[in-house]
Amino acid sequence: MRFLRKGWTAALTLALATPVAAQEHEVARRTFTFIENDLTIEVVGQSPGALHIIRGQPGQIEVAARASDGIAGFGLAGEARNRLKLTAVGAERVTFLVVVPSELRVRVELPDQPVAEIMGSLDQAASYSWLGATEAPGPGPSPAPPPPNGASPASFVDEGLYVSYARLRAPETVSIPHGMPLRRIAVRWEGREFRVAGNREVGVLERGSKALELEADSRVSELVLNVPAAARDFVLRIGDTSALVVKDGQAAVLCSPVIDQTLDGGRRWFTFTPENGKLTCRGGRPAGSSARTAD
Numbered sequence: 001m002r003f004l005r006k007g008w009t010a011a012l013t014l015a016l017a018t019p020v021a022a023q024e025h026e027v028a029r030r031t032f033t034f035i036e037n038d039l040t041i042e043v044v045g046q047s048p049g050a051l052h053i054i055r056g057q058p059g060q061i062e063v064a065a066r067a068s069d070g071i072a073g074f075g076l077a078g079e080a081r082n083r084l085k086l087t088a089v090g091a092e093r094v095t096f097l098v099v100v101p102s103e104l105r106v107r108v109e110l111p112d113q114p115v116a117e118i119m120g121s122l123d124q125a126a127s128y129s130w131l132g133a134t135e136a137p138g139p140g141p142s143p144a145p146p147p148p149n150g151a152s153p154a155s156f157v158d159e160g161l162y163v164s165y166a167r168l169r170a171p172e173t174v175s176i177p178h179g180m181p182l183r184r185i186a187v188r189w190e191g192r193e194f195r196v197a198g199n200r201e202v203g204v205l206e207r208g209s210k211a212l213e214l215e216a217d218s219r220v221s222e223l224v225l226n227v228p229a230a231a232r233d234f235v236l237r238i239g240d241t242s243a244l245v246v247k248d249g250q251a252a253v254l255c256s257p258v259i260d261q262t263l264d265g266g267r268r269w270f271t272f273t274p275e276n277g278k279l280t281c282r283g284g285r286p287a288g289s290s291a292r293t294a295d
Contacts, residue, residue: 028072032061036082039100040116042109043130045087049094050129053106053119056099063098067091105192120191122229122265161197161224165204165212170194170231172210176223176238181277186224187236187244189251190267195226229267241281244270255279 039061043051047070056062061084065072070091077083088094100106106119110130119126171194176185196202196214199222203215214223227234227246234246243255253260253270256279261269272279 027064027066028074029062029064030074032063032076032084033059034061034076034082034101034104035059036080038082038105038107040078040083040107040109041086041098042083043086043096043111045089045094045111047088047091047094048129048131049088049091049096050127051086051096051098051108051110052125052127053098053100053108054125055102058101058103061098061100063096065094065096067094070094072096118193120193120228122190122192122267161199161222162201163195163197164202165196167194168192168228170227170234171212172233173212173235173237174225175207175211175213176236177213177215181218182221182223182274184222185236185238185243185272185274186222187270188224188226188267189231189246189269190229190263190265191226192228192230193226194228194231195224197224197226198222238272238279241279243272243279243281255281 041051041053043049047067061076063074063084063086065074065086065088067088068091070088072086072088072091072094074084074086074096077085084098086096086098106126108117108119108126108128110117110128112130117126117128174196176182196204196212198216198220200216200220202220202223205213205215207213216223225236231246232249234244235242236244238255241255243253245252245254251268251270255272257273257275258279259269259271259273261271263269
């Protein structure tokens with residue numbers, strides 16, 4: 001999806017929309033000229049909040065912020081003016097929307113998260129959230145263990161999916177054993193980072209340095225794998241069947257039903273939609289047909 005200039009007003013309205021009772025909170029806006037190739041966005045302060053990033057026009061950064069019962073501020077810092085600092089004072093919650101130039105590589109530093117998030121030059125949008133000193137964690141899934149290999153910590157992405165695992169280099173094989181009861185399995189061949197996300201937390205088992213095995217309970221219905229665009233060899237296995245094979249940079253889809261999309265920038269999205277938990281693969285073998293063993 002490409003965000004055009006005329007979509008800025010609609011995007012801002014959507015991201016910063018509030019109930020009528022909260023509309024008195026002023027939205028702060030500012031535009032910066034930016035000609036560097038890399039940008040670091042640093043969120044500082046103790047207020048909980050969310051950050052939404054989308055792509056805009058070259059050479060320009062646009063920032064909008066709303067802070068409930070407080071003041072939001074932002075500005076470019078650093079010798080090269082390539083660090084955008086975002087903060088809020090006295091706010092119960094703060095929301096930032098940042099429009100960055102196309103093809104810009106963005107590094108995001110969030111409060112209380114020791115490892116930075118990376119928004120690759122091919123990613124069109126991303127969303128992040130954090131808890132502040134004034135907000136206690138509510139009920140939810142148990143925290144995931146620290147990610148390996150310098151990966152990004154778990155976070156929410158723009159689709160509302162929970163990122164359970166991330167690292168820079170993609171494994172050669174990802175296996176989904178016993179046909180997890182999924183309605184959608186998506187592989188997105190784009191960006192610079194490998195990620196495993198789902199509508200619920202997904203367990204990830206490392207089988208050596210080149211293979212991962214996923215596990216989850218029946219509440220997981222959607223699974224999205226982000227495979228870096230630079231990956232030349234990758235296999236998605238469902239049960240004992242290969243559903244997608246990338247070999248020497250060429251992709252082959254072996255199971256259906258599937259939607260194969262070629263997007264701008266050479267990105268490829270493969271979306272499998274199992275019927276009754278099964279895919280039909282070459283040779284007539286159904287993937288994901290093995291019965292699950294009850295715990």
